[in-house]
Amino acid sequence: MIQTDILIIGAGPCGLFTVFEAGLLKLRCHLIDALPQAGGQCSEIYPKKPIYDIPAYPSILAGDLVDKLMEQAAPFEPGFTLGERAEEIEKDEEGQFILTTNRGTKHRAPIIAIAGGLGCFEPRKPPVDGLANFEDHGVEYIIKDPEFYRDKKVIISGGGDSALDWAIFLAEGVAKEVTLVHRRTEFRGHLDSVQKVMDHAAAGRIRLMTNAEVVEVHGDTDLQSVVVKTKEDGMHTLATDHWVPLFGLSPKLGPIADWNLNITKNAVEVDTFDYSTNVPGIYAIGDINTYPGKLKLILCGFHEATLMVQSAFKRIYPDKNLVLKYTTVNGVNAF
């Protein structure tokens, strides 16, 4: 059981900034995210795009913003449960929330801050018969830890940056054999990544199959082979340990929709006084919440996080006085 003061669902920019603001009040935070890395939309959708409306940064790449937020949060030693979806909430006899993830990890906290953005990013799954039987038995939709594929035969499907980047990474001394299967001949990823894949293919480190798609999966309990259909020369059966279809992720509100929260148009209703929801002890900040005048902007989520932790502090310590202090006076550890 992981115990913390504020359990944050979603490690996007708003969740990460909450760690800093809570840390100033000496509140500990633990973040849960369904994705294997922190950063939410900034890391998953547009890490290399510049953002122009972060105060004091005329321009900053979304990925760099996440690095800075991680650095700013680091002194407060947040905990992370990554690659797991927050699934069920209940209350124990002491009034604390017990949150269980889809992988069974249990967390306990007096306060829950939902910073779930657009919701969970669900993988787009290819329409292949029997696919579900091999999920976590050779079929994965996200690469969490490349070491998992060490000395294994891996087939990756997709034509975007993640498919290209992982094919390159695994081919450079990690996997035993890497095959990249793509429906078209053109790739959507960065030109330099496409060139690298071509170079690896020419050197025999990646087997490249274009105008091709995986149409069948076979095995007993674990995946043993897939059938690839190509436009030019029909069906090929390939023996493999893993098939990783990387066709992108689409956001869904997911389990949060079942937590008895007031929801309007896929967003959680909050009171703008402190961003509390209708369930005492549960707050919602960032893209996931809604209120009159709501703007889905990172800087608005930062403001919401700042006010929210003040209210959370008062809930946890109703008898303590909270006086606003400036970080410029004594640094971040003197609060």
Ligand SMILES: Cc1cc2nc3c(=O)[nH]c(=O)nc-3n(C[C@H](O)[C@H](O)[C@H](O)COP(=O)(O)OP(=O)(O)OC[C@H]3O[C@@H](n4cnc5c(N)ncnc54)[C@H](O)[C@@H]3O)c2cc1C
């Ligand atoms: C292309 C693009 C460009 C943008 N440009 C700008 C810009 O210039 N300026 C700006 O201010 N904003 C911009 N935005 C919007 C900005 O990215 C969002 O406002 C911001 O990411 C919201 O942050 P968040 O922390 O609320 O949520 P997100 O960044 O969406 O993070 C939420 C996290 O919660 C996780 N999650 C959800 N449900 C669960 C669950 N049940 N269990 C576990 N984890 C869960 C998700 O996996 C996700 O990682 C842009 C967005 C896009 C897509």
